[in-house]
Amino acid sequence: MKASYLVSVALLAATAMPAAAGEISDGKVKIGILNDQSGVYADFGGKWSVEAAKMAVEDFGGKVQGAPIEIISADHQNKPDIASNIARQWYDTEQVDAIMELTTSSVALAVQGLSKEKKKIDIVTGAASTDLTGKQCSPYGFHWAYDTHSQAVGTGGALVQQGGDSWYFITVDYAFGYSLEEQTAKLVKASGGKVQGEVRYPLGSTDYSSFLLQAQSSGAKVIGLANAGLDTSNSIKQAAEFGIVAGGQRLAALLFTLAEVHGLGLQAAQGVVLTEGYYWDRDDKSRDFADRFFKRTNRMPNMIQAGTYSAVTQYLKAIDKAGTDETEAVAKLLHEMPVDDVFTANGKVQADGSMVHDMYLYQVKKPEESKKDWDYYTYLATIPGDKAFMKAEESGCPLVTK
The missing domain is CATH 3.40.50.2300 (Response regulator)
Incomplete structure (x- = not known):
């Protein structure tokens, strides 16, 4: 009796405790960069955004909570059906934890809907539609860099x-x-x-x-x-x-x-x-990042590529702080943590998922x-962030309490 009582207490204690540090699913953190790499937006984001994401991982040290970080990428050809099929495969069979960049609004809206269904993080840096943080917002969806x-x-x-x-x-x-x-x-x-x-x-x-x-x-x-x-x-x-x-x-x-x-x-x-x-x-921080980006790509970054670097970095910071890559815990911290990096020094994420910055x-x-x-x-x-971006309560996002 005494032994079984002790086991029960141990199990109760374990279930009551928050996720332990280093609790990383599948033993790795895998991020997918899904964008246009061959069409009209190939220079707008394209393979250059993939390089920015890789830079973010390298600058983070290649690991988070002791687990290796992997970047994979694919070309969605600006077609929502192709993007959705890739995203579904990534989530279901390739252990991808988050999908980012997502140039083309129709693609981003489709993948954000799937990510919401799968309870996975998506961070959009390449698409612009305010519907992403409006009527089609998601508790796991974030909009970085800019919007319409x-x-x-x-x-x-x-x-x-x-x-x-x-x-x-x-x-x-x-x-x-x-x-x-x-x-x-x-x-x-x-x-x-x-x-x-x-x-x-x-x-x-x-x-x-x-x-x-x-x-x-x-x-x-x-x-x-x-x-x-x-x-x-x-x-x-x-x-x-x-x-x-x-x-x-x-x-x-x-x-x-x-x-x-x-x-x-x-x-x-x-x-x-x-x-x-x-x-x-713009300043010393942006010049330093751009010089390093230029050395590997022979071009200077635009806001989509620098924004992708920022999004990957912030996601990894949230995992590190949470001690887990569990979606709910990471999404909560992404909403709470200020954004201060090469992209912006004064970013903040609203309840609708929009990252507000100058x-x-x-x-x-x-x-x-x-x-x-x-x-x-x-x-x-x-243009100050509070002028450039809609207030959360005006966005039409059903997650926002007015």
């Missing part, structure tokens, strides 16, 4: 303040484009401006002539490009051929990053106003203003 609201407030807000009070949108035909157009249009109208029309096109189009001619004939002061990656670059190139900017209209590249500026060149991109959450030449408004330099390689931006303004 931050881009609308930054680039859209700056151009409205400069007198751009009439807009025409050229919008990529999927969730990201709709969200970016909607957020920017809302801001334009709230500021007393008007939207004179919009046209939508399929992702990856190469001929924008008819869309640009419609925008040009609308007479709108600003043509809003609600797209990203090669779509934006091709739109800007063809706009130059039609003399749109020379004719007095302005182009608003609502999601334009260092990667696209580099691909397009300063001659074509000069004067474009854009918003990023990270720029390699954003920066830049203008692309003229060729003669650039003093060295990758010296592409002139700083214009800082």
Whole structure:
């Protein structure tokens, strides 16, 4: 009797105790970077985000709680069904603990839904739709780096303040484009401006002539490009051929990053106003990270790649602090821990999963203003995090108590 009593007490004590330090499932922490590595967003995030994730692991020491950390990656080809199949296989048979990056909003929403079902962490750095932290939010889903609201407030807000009070949108035909157009249009109208029309096109189009001619004939002061990656670059190139900017209209590249500026060149991109959450030449921390990134990739990182480094680092910090990679424990700490790294010094995660941080408004330099390689931006303004991102109670996330 006494022996069985002692066993019972020991079992009760064990079940009452929190997870012990070093309690890592499968003896390792495995992170999947799932993004576009061959299509229109291949430079936007692509294999460069995979390298950023590997850098984060190396800088962390390669282990957490004594367990090795592994990065795997795959190309989702911007197709939600392919992404979902990969994610399901990763979760069900390959012991992946978390999936990150997830360029393309339709993909990110699909994988976040699956991650919620599987009770797995996902951290989105490459997609933009505010639905990720709005009506389709998840207790295990997090949105890092930027979103359509931050881009609308930054680039859209700056151009409205400069007198751009009439807009025409050229919008990529999927969730990201709709969200970016909607957020920017809302801001334009709230500021007393008007939207004179919009046209939508399929992702990856190469001929924008008819869309640009419609925008040009609308007479709108600003043509809003609600797209990203090669779509934006091709739109800007063809706009130059039609003399749109020379004719007095302005182009608003609502999601334009260092990667696209580099691909397009300063001659074509000069004067474009854009918003990023990270720029390699912002301060000593960002320069140090960028120099190390350049040595392994021969390019400077944009906010998606630096954001991926931040997301992986913060996830590992949360595991280390929790002493386990158990999803509920890690998600709780990701919501509670401040974010202070090469990406941002003042990040905080809201109840809806949005990581709020300062954003920066830049203008692309003229060729003669650039003093060295990758010296592409002139700083214009800082947009404080609480202005750049929606408050949790306004997001529409059902997890948020108003």
